Amino acid sequence: MTGARRKFKRESEEARRDALIEAALRLVAEGGMKAATVRAIADRAGVTPGLIRHYFNGKDELTRAAYSALMQRMTEDNSAVLDTAPADPQARLAAFVAASLRPPVVDPEALVLWAAFLNGVRTDPEMRAAHEAGYVGYRDRLQALIAALPRRADPQTLRAQAIACNAVIDGLWLEGGALPHAFAEDELPRIGLTSVGAILGVDLLSHMTGPQT
Amino acid sequence: MTGARRKFKRESEEARRDALIEAALRLVAEGGMKAATVRAIADRAGVTPGLIRHYFNGKDELTRAAYSALMQRMTEDNSAVLDTAPADPQARLAAFVAASLRPPVVDPEALVLWAAFLNGVRTDPEMRAAHEAGYVGYRDRLQALIAALPRRADPQTLRAQAIACNAVIDGLWLEGGALPHAFAEDELPRIGLTSVGAILGVDLLSHMTGPQT
DNA sequence: CTCATAGTTATGCATATGTATAACTGTGCA
DNA sequence: TGCACAGTTATACATATGCATAACTATGAG
Numbered sequence: 001m002t003g004a005r006r007k008f009k010r011e012s013e014e015a016r017r018d019a020l021i022e023a024a025l026r027l028v029a030e031g032g033m034k035a036a037t038v039r040a041i042a043d044r045a046g047v048t049p050g051l052i053r054h055y056f057n058g059k060d061e062l063t064r065a066a067y068s069a070l071m072q073r074m075t076e077d078n079s080a081v082l083d084t085a086p087a088d089p090q091a092r093l094a095a096f097v098a099a100s101l102r103p104p105v106v107d108p109e110a111l112v113l114w115a116a117f118l119n120g121v122r123t124d125p126e127m128r129a130a131h132e133a134g135y136v137g138y139r140d141r142l143q144a145l146i147a148a149l150p151r152r153a154d155p156q157t158l159r160a161q162a163i164a165c166n167a168v169i170d171g172l173w174l175e176g177g178a179l180p181h182a183f184a185e186d187e188l189p190r191i192g193l194t195s196v197g198a199i200l201g202v203d204l205l206s207h208m209t210g211p212q213t
Numbered sequence: 214m215t216g217a218r219r220k221f222k223r224e225s226e227e228a229r230r231d232a233l234i235e236a237a238l239r240l241v242a243e244g245g246m247k248a249a250t251v252r253a254i255a256d257r258a259g260v261t262p263g264l265i266r267h268y269f270n271g272k273d274e275l276t277r278a279a280y281s282a283l284m285q286r287m288t289e290d291n292s293a294v295l296d297t298a299p300a301d302p303q304a305r306l307a308a309f310v311a312a313s314l315r316p317p318v319v320d321p322e323a324l325v326l327w328a329a330f331l332n333g334v335r336t337d338p339e340m341r342a343a344h345e346a347g348y349v350g351y352r353d354r355l356q357a358l359i360a361a362l363p364r365r366a367d368p369q370t371l372r373a374q375a376i377a378c379n380a381v382i383d384g385l386w387l388e389g390g391a392l393p394h395a396f397a398e399d400e401l402p403r404i405g406l407t408s409v410g411a412i413l414g415v416d417l418l419s420h421m422t423g424p425q426t
Numbered sequence: 427c428t429c430a431t432a433g434t435t436a437t438g439c440a441t442a443t444g445t446a447t448a449a450c451t452g453t454g455c456a
Numbered sequence: 457t458g459c460a461c462a463g464t465t466a467t468a469c470a471t472a473t474g475c476a477t478a479a480c481t482a483t484g485a486g
Contacts, residue, residue: 005449005450005451005464005465005466006464006465006466007451007452008451008452008463008464008465009452009464010451010452010453010462010463010464011463013463016463031332031336032246032332032333033245033246033247034246034247037442037443037444038443038444038445039442039443039444047464047465048464048465048466049443049444049445049465050445050446050447050464050465050466050467051463051464051465052444053444053445053446054462054463054464058444058445059443059444059445111331112331112332112335114328115327115328115329115331115332116328116331116332118324118325118328118329119244119245119325119328119329120245122325123244160400163395163396164400164404164407166388167384167385167388167389167396167401167404168381168384168385168404168408169384170384170387170388171380171381171382171383171384171385171386171387171388172380172381172384173384174383174384174387175379175380175383175384176380182376183376183380187373187377188380191377191380191381191412194377194408194411194412195381195407195408195411195412197411198407198408198410198411199404199407199408218434218435218436218479218480218481219434219435219436220481220482221433221434221435221481221482222434222482223432223433223434223481223482223483224433226433229433250472250473250474251473251474251475252472252473252474260434260435261434261435261436262435262473262474262475263434263435263436263437263475263476263477264433264434264435265474266474266475266476267432267433267434271474271475272473272474272475
């Protein structure tokens with residue numbers, strides 16, 4: 001056996017960071033945080049462990065970067081629906097709620113990732129900040145959609161209703177990820193529209209469109 | 214320094230197993246699965262690491278036992294309410310739903326534990342079985358309460374509605390654990406009763422009782 | 427009181443993990 | 457072409473982790 005040194009190709013910083021983050025997320029999704037060791041991550045990304053330290057100050061920083069990327073991806077998936085949504089406020093809200101309860105937002109892998117990072121989010125201030133940002137961003141969008149409904153509601157109840165609707169949606173999102181086979185096609189969006197409609201006192205179910213555009 | 218051997222007291226098998234399980238759960242709740250090492254668990258339980266192997270075949274078995282204990286405790290907390298619940302079906306269901314959305318069922322620590330064990334539940338067949346048992350147990354109780362309501366509903370929609378209500382409740386349970394400060398006193402039960410009532414087409418909110426008996 | 431046994435501790439080991447450091451090499455530039 | 461540097465690899469190290477084994481001792485039976 002010749003002790004031949006491994007061949008390699010130089011890549012841009014962005015490409016390498018993305019590859020490492022993606023490898024970390026995949027490993028976490030497959031086997032929990034425990035499975036995402038520096039060696040496993042490097043192997044999955046096709047590099048050697050030392051390179052992680054070249055692009056990140058340590059494993060913790062890579063973990064934080066991976067979580068930020070996850071949050072960003074999820075919020076993007078979700079808000080993209082508003083670009084093609086109709087103008088009618090009620091239909092618009094219905095589209096947003098339904099999109100939050102369908103793939104790719106509802107996804108077993110996303111749930112596992114969320115759970116795996118939960119403790120870090122509690123503990124690490126930076127991860128906590130990233131989480132808060134993503135959470136309030138989503139809730140603000142939801143609240144804006146609710147505020148646009150043709151009805152009268154004072155700011156206080158508006159905010160309370162936004163929290164309530166967000167809770168129902170988040171909860172159903174969790175259930176959909178945890179028990180993918182328990183729900184029939186479009187059953188989750190239907191439950192969500194029923195519940196959110198009940199909280200707001202409007203009918204959203206009739207505005208539900210078929211499976212994503 | 215005298216190499217004095219540590220003093221110890223003999224305990225019953227049950228006491229030792231309980232202590233080790235409790236120590237493991239506390240550590241997981243505080244720092245995730247990663248924090249629950251054999252040494253840390255033994256230290257927290259006031260014994261030395263070797264003893265874990267005396268009472269469990271390995272760390273995995275202790276982990277499984279801890280999860281089973283957790284599931285058992287949670288389902289007990291929840292079903293205890295039915296013992297003192299009123300006889301009227303509607304009030305009975307309302308009491309059950311509300312209890313599921315109040316402490317001690319809703320609890321940040323419980324959520325963290327749930328998340329920490331999620332990957333193991335997916336992976337390990339035994340943990341999966343324990344989870345399924347607890348889940349269907351809860352859903353069956355809920356479905357029985359729904360079936361007792363004075364209205365007509367065929368078995369198929371009954372089951373679908375039970376799943377939907379369960380999803381809403383679970384979701385709100387999650388939110389309550391994740392954001393303890395986001396909800397006012399009894400706001401979570403109120404949201405839950407509103408949503409479940411909407412799904413079933415009955416009024417549950419008027420049957421809500423004050424904070425737990 | 428004696429003593430055997432099972433509960434408990436102490437020690438050691440093989441492996442895994444994160445990180446530091448040095449050696450190598452592909453790549454753009456003069 | 458040749459060179460210098462940043463990207464990449466290889467190696468080493470200190471510590472942590474789960475597990476095995478042997479030594480010890482609290483406790484109950486006789």
